Amino acid sequence: MNYSVPQPAFYIFKCQQSAPLGMPKPSCVSQASAESQQLFMYMAQSLMQKGIISTVQPIQTGCMNRCQLGPVMLVEPGHTMYVDLNKEKIDRIIEEHIIGGNVVEKYVIPAEMWGEPIEPKTLVQH
Ligand code: FES
Numbered sequence: 001m002n003y004s005v006p007q008p009a010f011y012i013f014k015c016q017q018s019a020p021l022g023m024p025k026p027s028c029v030s031q032a033s034a035e036s037q038q039l040f041m042y043m044a045q046s047l048m049q050k051g052i053i054s055t056v057q058p059i060q061t062g063c064m065n066r067c068q069l070g071p072v073m074l075v076e077p078g079h080t081m082y083v084d085l086n087k088e089k090i091d092r093i094i095e096e097h098i099i100g101g102n103v104v105e106k107y108v109i110p111a112e113m114w115g116e117p118i119e120p121k122t123l124v125q126h
Contacts, residue, residue: 008057010098014040014073017063027063028070036071043073043090047098056098069109077096079117081109 018029018037030036040060047053066072069083075093080103082093089107098105 006055009055009075011057011059012043012073013059013061013064013076014043014099015062015064015066016040016060017067026067026070028067028072038085039071039085039090042093043086046090046094050094050099052099066109066113069113072109076092078103081114082107083109083113 015028017027018031019025019027021031025098028036029039040058041056044058047056047058061074064072064074064081066083068080071085072081072083073085075097080097082089084105084107089104093104093107096102
């Protein structure tokens with residue numbers, strides 16, 4: 001089969017989970033923070049303005065279990081989790097990581113909050 005749309009170079013998974021006002025649990029989209037509500041659209045518009053939306057696919061997701069560090073987004077490939085996001089950080093991530101190919105280390109989740117992935121085969125029960 002011949003697909004006219006090539007596979008993306010990157011997927012950006014942006015957590016869009018929101019909690020009602022007054023909920024003790026933090027969430028990546030907060031009713032108390034207008035900026036947190038705008039970040040997904042801001043990122044998508046930036047990708048469009050730069051003309052790279054055809055190869056960088058923004059995806060809205062639910063909670064990725066790093067709520068205390070939100071707003072968060074995961075860049076694939078590379079399994080890079082960016083935390084505590086705002087518009088300025090998203091600008092830099094697009095310029096330096098997505099376009100430039102260099103992970104913006106200072107915005108990456110601390111290693112102790114991320115760790116190494118657990119291989120599924122080590123958990124499979126027979
Ligand atoms: S609400 Fe975004 S990681 Fe949990």
